[in-house]
Amino acid sequence: MLATLRKVLRYQMTIAEWIGLGIILGVPYLIVGAIWSSTHTEHLSGMHGADLAVSYLGSIVSWPVLLFSNVCMT
Protein backbone atom coordinates (compact mmCIF):
# COMPACT_ATOMS: atom_id res chain seq x y z
CA MET A 1 0.00 0.00 0.00
CA LEU A 2 2.72 2.44 1.10
CA ALA A 3 4.90 1.20 -1.74
CA THR A 4 2.14 1.97 -4.25
CA LEU A 5 1.71 5.45 -2.78
CA ARG A 6 5.45 6.10 -3.07
CA LYS A 7 5.36 4.87 -6.66
CA VAL A 8 2.50 7.24 -7.48
CA LEU A 9 4.20 10.17 -5.75
CA ARG A 10 7.49 9.74 -7.59
CA TYR A 11 5.83 9.35 -11.01
CA GLN A 12 7.45 11.75 -13.48
CA MET A 13 5.79 13.57 -16.36
CA THR A 14 7.19 15.91 -18.98
CA ILE A 15 5.90 19.48 -19.24
CA ALA A 16 4.16 18.48 -22.49
CA GLU A 17 2.37 15.67 -20.63
CA TRP A 18 1.26 18.10 -17.89
CA ILE A 19 -0.11 20.42 -20.56
CA GLY A 20 -1.89 17.48 -22.18
CA LEU A 21 -3.32 16.35 -18.84
CA GLY A 22 -4.53 19.91 -18.27
CA ILE A 23 -6.34 19.83 -21.62
CA ILE A 24 -7.82 16.37 -21.00
CA LEU A 25 -9.23 17.45 -17.62
CA GLY A 26 -9.84 21.12 -18.44
CA VAL A 27 -11.90 20.82 -21.61
CA PRO A 28 -14.72 18.66 -20.13
CA TYR A 29 -14.67 20.84 -16.98
CA LEU A 30 -15.16 24.05 -18.99
CA ILE A 31 -17.81 22.45 -21.22
CA VAL A 32 -19.83 21.50 -18.13
CA GLY A 33 -19.22 25.02 -16.79
CA ALA A 34 -20.46 26.64 -20.01
CA ILE A 35 -23.61 24.48 -20.01
CA TRP A 36 -24.27 25.12 -16.32
CA SER A 37 -23.71 28.87 -16.66
CA SER A 38 -25.93 29.15 -19.73
CA THR A 39 -28.79 27.42 -17.93
CA HIS A 40 -28.42 29.37 -14.65
CA THR A 41 -28.61 32.99 -15.68
CA GLU A 42 -31.01 34.49 -13.09
CA HIS A 43 -28.25 36.30 -11.22
CA LEU A 44 -27.07 38.00 -14.44
CA SER A 45 -30.36 39.76 -15.12
CA GLY A 46 -29.43 43.05 -13.50
CA MET A 47 -25.89 43.26 -14.92
CA HIS A 48 -24.43 44.99 -17.93
CA GLY A 49 -21.16 45.25 -19.86
CA ALA A 50 -17.96 44.13 -18.15
CA ASP A 51 -19.78 43.03 -14.98
CA LEU A 52 -21.97 40.71 -17.00
CA ALA A 53 -19.04 39.23 -18.96
CA VAL A 54 -16.84 38.70 -15.89
CA SER A 55 -19.70 37.22 -13.91
CA TYR A 56 -20.60 34.84 -16.74
CA LEU A 57 -16.98 33.74 -17.30
CA GLY A 58 -16.51 33.46 -13.56
CA SER A 59 -19.44 31.08 -13.29
CA ILE A 60 -18.04 28.94 -16.13
CA VAL A 61 -14.80 28.52 -14.16
CA SER A 62 -16.31 28.15 -10.69
CA TRP A 63 -19.41 26.05 -11.43
CA PRO A 64 -18.68 23.37 -8.82
CA VAL A 65 -18.80 25.97 -6.04
CA LEU A 66 -21.97 27.53 -7.46
CA LEU A 67 -23.70 24.14 -7.34
CA PHE A 68 -23.75 24.37 -3.55
CA SER A 69 -23.81 28.06 -2.72
CA ASN A 70 -24.83 31.23 -4.48
CA VAL A 71 -21.59 33.18 -4.32
CA CYS A 72 -21.95 36.80 -5.32
CA MET A 73 -19.33 37.85 -7.84
CA THR A 74 -19.89 41.57 -8.10
Added chain:
Amino acid sequence: MTRLSTADTRVSVNRRTARWDAGDDVTVSEAMDFWSFAAGAANVIMQLSRPEVGYGVVESKVDTGNLFKHPWKRARTTFQYLAVAIIGSDEDRAAFRAAVNGAHRHVKSTPESPVSYNAFDRELQMWVAACLFVGLEDTYQLLRGAMTAEQAEQFYRSAWTLGTTLQVTEDQWPPTRAEFDSYWNTACEQVVIDETIRGYLFDLVNLRMINPLLRLPFRPLLKFLTVGFLAPVFRQELGVHWTTTKQRRFEWLFLFVAFVNRFLPGFVRQGGSYLLLADVRRRARAHRMLV
Protein backbone atom coordinates in the same frame (compact mmCIF):
# COMPACT_ATOMS: atom_id res chain seq x y z
CA MET B 1 14.28 -16.46 -56.19
CA THR B 2 15.79 -12.99 -56.19
CA ARG B 3 17.39 -11.78 -52.99
CA LEU B 4 15.26 -9.34 -51.06
CA SER B 5 16.62 -6.10 -49.67
CA THR B 6 15.41 -3.96 -46.80
CA ALA B 7 13.64 -1.77 -49.38
CA ASP B 8 11.38 -4.78 -50.10
CA THR B 9 10.96 -6.10 -46.60
CA ARG B 10 10.51 -2.97 -44.49
CA VAL B 11 8.18 0.01 -44.80
CA SER B 12 9.97 3.18 -45.85
CA VAL B 13 9.06 6.51 -44.32
CA ASN B 14 10.24 9.81 -45.79
CA ARG B 15 9.05 12.19 -43.08
CA ARG B 16 9.28 11.27 -39.42
CA THR B 17 8.64 13.25 -36.28
CA ALA B 18 11.77 14.72 -34.68
CA ARG B 19 13.24 13.01 -31.63
CA TRP B 20 12.74 14.93 -28.40
CA ASP B 21 15.24 12.93 -26.39
CA ALA B 22 18.17 12.77 -28.79
CA GLY B 23 20.65 10.55 -26.98
CA ASP B 24 18.67 8.91 -24.16
CA ASP B 25 18.56 5.17 -23.53
CA VAL B 26 15.57 3.41 -25.02
CA THR B 27 13.77 0.12 -24.45
CA VAL B 28 11.01 -1.64 -26.30
CA SER B 29 8.60 -0.87 -23.43
CA GLU B 30 8.41 2.70 -24.75
CA ALA B 31 6.88 1.28 -27.91
CA MET B 32 3.73 0.20 -26.06
CA ASP B 33 1.79 3.45 -26.62
CA PHE B 34 -1.73 2.42 -27.60
CA TRP B 35 -1.44 3.92 -31.08
CA SER B 36 1.02 1.14 -31.89
CA PHE B 37 -1.89 -1.26 -32.09
CA ALA B 38 -2.82 0.49 -35.35
CA ALA B 39 -0.24 -1.84 -36.84
CA GLY B 40 -1.81 -4.93 -35.26
CA ALA B 41 -3.68 -6.29 -38.27
CA ALA B 42 -0.64 -5.68 -40.49
CA ASN B 43 1.41 -7.69 -38.02
CA VAL B 44 -1.01 -10.62 -38.09
CA ILE B 45 -0.76 -10.57 -41.89
CA MET B 46 3.04 -10.61 -41.71
CA GLN B 47 3.05 -13.51 -39.25
CA LEU B 48 0.54 -15.59 -41.21
CA SER B 49 2.21 -14.98 -44.56
CA ARG B 50 4.67 -17.69 -43.64
CA PRO B 51 2.57 -20.69 -44.74
CA GLU B 52 3.43 -22.89 -41.73
CA VAL B 53 2.18 -20.16 -39.40
CA GLY B 54 -0.77 -19.31 -41.64
CA TYR B 55 -2.04 -22.88 -41.81
CA GLY B 56 -1.27 -23.41 -38.14
CA VAL B 57 -3.70 -20.61 -37.35
CA VAL B 58 -6.30 -21.27 -40.06
CA GLU B 59 -6.54 -25.01 -39.32
CA SER B 60 -6.26 -24.63 -35.54
CA LYS B 61 -8.70 -26.74 -33.55
CA VAL B 62 -8.27 -24.59 -30.46
CA ASP B 63 -11.67 -22.88 -30.63
CA THR B 64 -11.16 -20.76 -27.50
CA GLY B 65 -8.36 -18.93 -29.31
CA ASN B 66 -10.18 -18.65 -32.64
CA LEU B 67 -10.25 -15.06 -33.88
CA PHE B 68 -13.58 -15.50 -35.67
CA LYS B 69 -15.32 -17.37 -32.85
CA HIS B 70 -14.06 -15.34 -29.89
CA PRO B 71 -12.66 -12.11 -31.37
CA TRP B 72 -12.55 -10.08 -28.14
CA LYS B 73 -11.00 -12.89 -26.19
CA ARG B 74 -8.42 -13.38 -28.91
CA ALA B 75 -7.65 -9.65 -28.86
CA ARG B 76 -7.25 -9.71 -25.08
CA THR B 77 -4.92 -12.70 -25.02
CA THR B 78 -2.84 -11.36 -27.92
CA PHE B 79 -2.32 -7.97 -26.27
CA GLN B 80 -1.73 -9.68 -22.94
CA TYR B 81 1.05 -11.71 -24.53
CA LEU B 82 2.72 -8.48 -25.65
CA ALA B 83 2.26 -6.88 -22.22
CA VAL B 84 3.67 -9.95 -20.45
CA ALA B 85 6.59 -10.31 -22.86
CA ILE B 86 7.55 -6.64 -22.72
CA ILE B 87 6.61 -5.24 -19.32
CA GLY B 88 5.95 -8.44 -17.36
CA SER B 89 8.20 -10.12 -14.80
CA ASP B 90 9.92 -13.49 -15.28
CA GLU B 91 7.14 -14.99 -13.16
CA ASP B 92 4.44 -13.56 -15.45
CA ARG B 93 6.28 -14.92 -18.46
CA ALA B 94 6.54 -18.41 -16.97
CA ALA B 95 2.81 -18.46 -16.20
CA PHE B 96 1.86 -17.22 -19.66
CA ARG B 97 4.28 -19.63 -21.35
CA ALA B 98 2.63 -22.57 -19.57
CA ALA B 99 -0.80 -21.36 -20.68
CA VAL B 100 0.22 -20.81 -24.30
CA ASN B 101 1.99 -24.17 -24.39
CA GLY B 102 -1.30 -25.78 -23.37
CA ALA B 103 -3.00 -24.30 -26.45
CA HIS B 104 -0.03 -24.81 -28.77
CA ARG B 105 0.07 -28.53 -27.96
CA HIS B 106 -3.01 -28.96 -30.18
CA VAL B 107 -1.52 -27.02 -33.09
CA LYS B 108 0.26 -29.47 -35.37
CA SER B 109 -0.29 -30.42 -38.96
CA THR B 110 -2.27 -33.51 -40.03
CA PRO B 111 -1.62 -35.60 -43.15
CA GLU B 112 -4.26 -33.47 -44.90
CA SER B 113 -2.49 -30.18 -44.15
CA PRO B 114 -0.94 -28.52 -47.23
CA VAL B 115 2.21 -27.74 -45.23
CA SER B 116 3.77 -29.45 -42.26
CA TYR B 117 3.89 -27.38 -39.06
CA ASN B 118 4.11 -27.56 -35.30
CA ALA B 119 3.43 -24.65 -32.97
CA PHE B 120 6.50 -25.57 -30.91
CA ASP B 121 8.77 -25.15 -33.94
CA ARG B 122 11.30 -22.65 -32.61
CA GLU B 123 12.11 -21.34 -36.04
CA LEU B 124 8.46 -20.47 -36.74
CA GLN B 125 8.20 -18.85 -33.33
CA MET B 126 11.31 -16.82 -34.18
CA TRP B 127 9.56 -15.61 -37.33
CA VAL B 128 6.51 -14.51 -35.34
CA ALA B 129 8.71 -12.77 -32.75
CA ALA B 130 10.65 -11.06 -35.56
CA CYS B 131 7.35 -9.79 -37.02
CA LEU B 132 6.38 -8.38 -33.62
CA PHE B 133 9.76 -6.69 -33.29
CA VAL B 134 9.49 -5.18 -36.79
CA GLY B 135 6.00 -3.88 -36.01
CA LEU B 136 7.09 -2.30 -32.73
CA GLU B 137 10.20 -0.76 -34.26
CA ASP B 138 8.13 0.76 -37.09
CA THR B 139 5.43 2.19 -34.83
CA TYR B 140 7.93 3.39 -32.23
CA GLN B 141 9.89 5.37 -34.80
CA LEU B 142 6.71 6.85 -36.29
CA LEU B 143 5.63 8.02 -32.83
CA ARG B 144 8.97 9.12 -31.34
CA GLY B 145 11.31 9.69 -34.27
CA ALA B 146 14.21 7.75 -35.76
CA MET B 147 16.64 6.08 -33.38
CA THR B 148 20.40 6.42 -33.52
CA ALA B 149 22.34 3.25 -34.29
CA GLU B 150 23.09 2.86 -30.59
CA GLN B 151 19.47 3.33 -29.57
CA ALA B 152 18.35 0.89 -32.26
CA GLU B 153 20.71 -1.67 -30.75
CA GLN B 154 19.33 -1.14 -27.22
CA PHE B 155 15.76 -1.26 -28.48
CA TYR B 156 16.47 -4.48 -30.39
CA ARG B 157 18.21 -6.16 -27.48
CA SER B 158 15.36 -5.31 -25.12
CA ALA B 159 12.80 -6.85 -27.51
CA TRP B 160 14.13 -10.41 -27.34
CA THR B 161 11.55 -11.41 -24.73
CA LEU B 162 9.00 -11.21 -27.58
CA GLY B 163 10.35 -14.64 -28.51
CA THR B 164 12.04 -15.97 -25.38
CA THR B 165 8.73 -15.75 -23.50
CA LEU B 166 7.87 -18.89 -25.50
CA GLN B 167 10.36 -21.42 -26.91
CA VAL B 168 12.68 -19.06 -28.82
CA THR B 169 16.16 -19.02 -27.25
CA GLU B 170 18.40 -15.97 -26.99
CA ASP B 171 20.94 -17.40 -29.43
CA GLN B 172 18.23 -17.63 -32.08
CA TRP B 173 18.02 -13.84 -32.22
CA PRO B 174 20.70 -12.49 -34.55
CA PRO B 175 23.24 -10.94 -32.16
CA THR B 176 23.15 -7.40 -33.57
CA ARG B 177 20.52 -5.17 -35.12
CA ALA B 178 22.41 -5.20 -38.45
CA GLU B 179 22.43 -8.99 -38.49
CA PHE B 180 18.70 -8.96 -37.78
CA ASP B 181 18.23 -7.15 -41.11
CA SER B 182 19.89 -9.97 -43.00
CA TYR B 183 17.90 -12.58 -41.03
CA TRP B 184 14.70 -10.69 -41.86
CA ASN B 185 15.48 -10.26 -45.56
CA THR B 186 16.25 -13.97 -45.89
CA ALA B 187 13.22 -15.01 -43.86
CA CYS B 188 10.94 -12.84 -46.03
CA GLU B 189 11.87 -15.01 -49.02
CA GLN B 190 9.57 -17.65 -47.53
CA VAL B 191 6.55 -15.36 -47.61
CA VAL B 192 3.75 -16.96 -49.63
CA ILE B 193 0.06 -16.11 -49.33
CA ASP B 194 -2.25 -18.59 -51.06
CA GLU B 195 -6.02 -18.29 -51.59
CA THR B 196 -6.95 -19.91 -48.27
CA ILE B 197 -4.72 -17.67 -46.20
CA ARG B 198 -5.62 -14.59 -48.25
CA GLY B 199 -9.31 -15.26 -47.61
CA TYR B 200 -8.67 -15.55 -43.89
CA LEU B 201 -6.59 -12.35 -43.82
CA PHE B 202 -9.15 -10.36 -45.82
CA ASP B 203 -11.87 -11.51 -43.42
CA LEU B 204 -9.73 -10.12 -40.61
CA VAL B 205 -9.06 -6.76 -42.28
CA ASN B 206 -12.75 -6.52 -43.24
CA LEU B 207 -13.54 -7.08 -39.54
CA ARG B 208 -15.89 -9.95 -40.38
CA MET B 209 -15.74 -11.12 -36.76
CA ILE B 210 -17.26 -8.07 -35.10
CA ASN B 211 -20.66 -6.38 -34.94
CA PRO B 212 -21.51 -4.49 -38.20
CA LEU B 213 -22.21 -1.31 -36.23
CA LEU B 214 -18.61 -1.30 -35.06
CA ARG B 215 -17.29 -2.79 -38.26
CA LEU B 216 -18.50 -0.27 -40.82
CA PRO B 217 -17.01 2.94 -39.40
CA PHE B 218 -13.62 1.37 -38.68
CA ARG B 219 -13.12 -0.74 -41.79
CA PRO B 220 -11.78 1.92 -44.20
CA LEU B 221 -9.36 3.26 -41.58
CA LEU B 222 -8.15 -0.21 -40.64
CA LYS B 223 -7.55 -1.09 -44.30
CA PHE B 224 -5.58 2.12 -44.83
CA LEU B 225 -3.44 1.59 -41.72
CA THR B 226 -2.92 -2.09 -42.44
CA VAL B 227 -1.70 -1.66 -45.99
CA GLY B 228 0.39 1.30 -44.84
CA PHE B 229 2.18 -0.84 -42.28
CA LEU B 230 2.93 -3.64 -44.75
CA ALA B 231 6.30 -3.73 -46.49
CA PRO B 232 6.26 -4.10 -50.31
CA VAL B 233 6.89 -7.86 -50.24
CA PHE B 234 3.76 -8.44 -48.12
CA ARG B 235 1.62 -6.00 -50.14
CA GLN B 236 2.57 -7.82 -53.30
CA GLU B 237 1.81 -11.29 -51.89
CA LEU B 238 -1.50 -10.12 -50.48
CA GLY B 239 -2.40 -8.36 -53.73
CA VAL B 240 -3.07 -4.91 -52.32
CA HIS B 241 -2.02 -1.57 -53.77
CA TRP B 242 -0.44 1.47 -52.25
CA THR B 243 0.23 4.83 -53.86
CA THR B 244 2.55 7.75 -53.16
CA THR B 245 -0.53 9.84 -52.28
CA LYS B 246 -1.56 7.29 -49.67
CA GLN B 247 1.99 7.13 -48.37
CA ARG B 248 2.01 10.91 -47.98
CA ARG B 249 -1.31 10.79 -46.10
CA PHE B 250 -0.02 7.97 -43.93
CA GLU B 251 3.07 9.96 -42.99
CA TRP B 252 1.07 13.14 -42.28
CA LEU B 253 -1.34 11.15 -40.14
CA PHE B 254 1.50 9.83 -38.02
CA LEU B 255 3.20 13.21 -37.77
CA PHE B 256 -0.06 14.47 -36.28
CA VAL B 257 -0.58 11.43 -34.06
CA ALA B 258 3.03 11.68 -32.86
CA PHE B 259 2.48 15.33 -31.94
CA VAL B 260 -0.68 14.55 -29.97
CA ASN B 261 1.03 11.57 -28.36
CA ARG B 262 3.77 13.77 -26.87
CA PHE B 263 1.11 15.51 -24.80
CA LEU B 264 -0.47 12.36 -23.42
CA PRO B 265 0.73 11.27 -19.99
CA GLY B 266 2.35 7.84 -19.86
CA PHE B 267 -0.54 6.33 -17.95
CA VAL B 268 -2.89 7.32 -20.77
CA ARG B 269 -0.55 6.09 -23.51
CA GLN B 270 0.34 2.80 -21.88
CA GLY B 271 -2.27 2.31 -19.16
CA GLY B 272 -4.10 -0.29 -21.22
CA SER B 273 -1.10 -2.60 -21.26
CA TYR B 274 -0.65 -2.27 -17.49
CA LEU B 275 -4.33 -3.06 -16.93
CA LEU B 276 -4.00 -6.13 -19.16
CA LEU B 277 -0.92 -7.21 -17.22
CA ALA B 278 -2.80 -6.71 -13.93
CA ASP B 279 -5.58 -8.90 -15.33
CA VAL B 280 -3.04 -11.64 -16.15
CA ARG B 281 -1.75 -11.49 -12.56
CA ARG B 282 -5.28 -11.60 -11.15
CA ARG B 283 -6.11 -14.63 -13.27
CA ALA B 284 -2.86 -16.35 -12.33
CA ARG B 285 -3.52 -15.80 -8.60
CA ALA B 286 -7.06 -17.12 -8.93
CA HIS B 287 -5.81 -20.10 -10.99
CA ARG B 288 -8.10 -19.11 -13.82
CA MET B 289 -7.37 -19.75 -17.51
CA LEU B 290 -4.90 -17.24 -18.95
CA VAL B 291 -5.59 -17.98 -22.62
